[in-house]
Amino acid sequence: xxxxxxxxxxxxxxxxxxxxxxxxxxxxxxxxxxxxxxxxxxxxxxxxxxxxxxxxxxxxxxxxxxxxxxxxxxxxxxxxxxxxxxxxxxxxxxx
Numbered sequence: 001x002x003x004x005x006x007x008x009x010x011x012x013x014x015x016x017x018x019x020x021x022x023x024x025x026x027x028x029x030x031x032x033x034x035x036x037x038x039x040x041x042x043x044x045x046x047x048x049x050x051x052x053x054x055x056x057x058x059x060x061x062x063x064x065x066x067x068x069x070x071x072x073x074x075x076x077x078x079x080x081x082x083x084x085x086x087x088x089x090x091x092x093x094x095x
Contacts (some may be wrong), residue, residue, distance in 0.1 A: 008068075019041045024041040026041045026043065028043050029042050029045055034060040035058075039057060040060075054066040
């Protein structure tokens, strides 16, 4: 019997469900099939800077990366964490 789920496991379940509800086929990298749907979200995809929580593909072409982060409502904390200084837009979606 499995023990209690970690916050990360619960967050992944919520994100997987939200992506699937939006029409994305959610897959593990080991089961990669970019032809499974027009939009495919691949978990833990290796990138030069480390694994992306999800790499998003449309028509088998990478279009974006999704990084799950803790919801932070403090602008100073966001600045210190670098989330406001990056080149990529940060969009907070609480699930």
